[in-house]
Amino acid sequence: MAVNTYKQDEKVSSASNWKTLLRTVSYLKDYKFKTATAIVMILAQTLIVAMLPSLTERAVDVNIVGRDTKGLIITMGIATGLALCSWFLSMGYRKVLASVTNKIVYDIRRTAFDHLQTLSLYYFDSRPTGKILSRLINDVSSLKDMFSRLITTLIPNLTLIIAIVIIMLHSSPVLSLSAFIVVPLLVLSMYFIMIKGFKNWMDFRQKNSNMNAYTHESYAGIKVIQAFDAEKETIAEGDKIMKDVENAWVKAVRRSDLLNIVVNWSMGIGYFVLYLFAVKWLKIGATSVGQLIAFASYIALFWQPIRSLAAAFNQFTNQVTSAQRVFELMDTESILQEVPDATELKVTEGKVDFEDICFAYPDEPDVEIIHDLKLHVKPGEMIALVGPTGAGKTTIVNLLARFYDPVSGKVLIDDQDISKVTLASLRANVGVMTQDSFLFSGTIKENLLYGKPEATDEEMRDACHELGLDDLIMSQPQGFDTVITQDSLSQGQKQLIALARTLIADPKILLLDEATSAIDTRTEELVQAGMAILMKGRTSFVVAHRLSTIVKSDRILVIQNKGIAEAGNHRELMERNGIYADLYNSQFEELDKE
Incomplete structure (x- = not known):
């Protein structure tokens, strides 16, 4: 681009x-x-x-x-x-x-x-x-x-x-x-x-x-x-x-x-x-x-x-x-437009299909990032996307969130073409958590309820408790009413609050784009139990390099050369001794020995 x-x-x-x-x-x-x-x-x-x-x-x-x-x-x-x-x-x-x-x-x-x-x-x-x-x-x-x-x-x-x-x-x-x-x-x-x-x-x-x-x-x-x-x-x-x-x-x-x-x-x-x-x-x-x-x-x-x-x-x-x-x-017109008769997206199962997807950025139509991608994800399945930088992992996530539209092909959720549903209903059902975990200037409570302002205090406290945020919240001068900015918390603390924000929004499909890459090992351990609860029963896509978020996935997709180069669970890919095995051995060898 x-x-x-x-x-x-x-x-x-x-x-x-x-x-x-x-x-x-x-x-x-x-x-x-x-x-x-x-x-x-x-x-x-x-x-x-x-x-x-x-x-x-x-x-x-x-x-x-x-x-x-x-x-x-x-x-x-x-x-x-x-x-x-x-x-x-x-x-x-x-x-x-x-x-x-x-x-x-x-x-x-x-x-x-x-x-x-x-x-x-x-x-x-x-x-x-x-x-x-x-x-x-x-x-x-x-x-x-x-x-x-x-x-x-x-x-x-x-x-x-x-x-x-x-x-x-x-x-x-x-x-x-x-x-x-x-x-x-x-x-x-x-x-x-x-x-x-x-x-x-x-x-x-x-x-x-x-x-x-x-x-x-x-x-x-x-x-x-x-x-x-x-x-x-x-x-x-x-x-x-x-x-x-x-x-x-x-x-x-x-x-x-x-x-x-x-x-x-x-x-x-x-x-x-x-x-x-x-x-x-x-x-x-x-x-x-x-x-x-x-x-x-x-x-x-x-x-x-x-x-x-x-x-x-x-x-x-x-x-x-x-x-x-x-x-x-x-x-300036948005490159994303709702069709005049757009319908509300209704997610009952959480099945996701990518059908013959090709993608290139609007200003470089001849430079394909994704070519003829076919992917069928079962309801509740956890999909990990790995591969070299620039291979298209985040692009796939962006297509599912409809931050971009494919040049050709369709993205379907429960057999509904997401290009024909309202953006509001799509974003309400698809939760996105990124590496930067941006927080707005305001109270902790306002940030937690950003995705679901109508959530009750009980829902907010339950979500924070599930993620082990009780100590963090209580350590702040005014608790949930403490005013924060983007720079007033550590990266790990911001990630935890952003994770709780996503949990409160209660999306049916979860997209984690290297959401734990900026968290230290101790903090990561704290959120793993909460993430397991968050992803349970939800179709999840995880773009990550951490072992803890990859080996437990139902399927791991190696994205390379504009498409899926390898697919399988951790054991299957390691036995294949291909691209994923090389990536695993080079990045996670020490953790594997432990």
């Missing part, structure tokens, strides 16, 4: 920026009233700002020229009142939009998190955890700023530009067209800069995701780093990755800053052309001083939102690329 690492950029689908923007905007529909209220306030505030130069024109051409002091005071009073209204409206819509954007970001993060829970194990196996977290945390958080800029910057500025253009054209079409003569050049330049800009910002996001993946991996492996005195090498590698992030950011900013240069040049040319036309028309008396001052103000107002948009361009394009990454995650 090919795995993306922190050294590689993720492959992100190339979605249209406009489609991404429209999809982002669509989240506002759930908050129609608040959004509409904010937009009305924005439009009112924008119109007020657009009207102020007209009052300036009136104050100069009418009140001052006509020596109308009272009229000047009234005009200035109206202007002051409108300015105050503009300020209050601005504060109002910002407060409303802050509430809306926070709720939208919460909705998107919740949807993305919920969707992650539906994805198959392959999604998580094929990429670093840090890259998933980067999308769920960093990219989603970036959307909050995107919504704020979209509504508080893009909408009011575009509205202001439109209002200013209408007023200018109404006042003097000639002067207006002279001021707008550079707009086609501006639009064309913006188009080409934006195309490259989005690519540059996507590259920055990818490099930032790589950095998050490396940081997470470094922290997770800090014990190994310190044990091998590899801090300097880790720091050097981290510096290299962070330099890649910096270079990608600088490249994106430099390209995007070209927009500011284009805007400033366009604005300067616009002013020059405006005054050139104004001087020509002033000679024939077609333009008043007040009108020229008003037009100068309108030109300033026209370019002000454009400059504001150009200044926000870097962040906005960065945020659109974040939105693309988030939406791609949300659009």
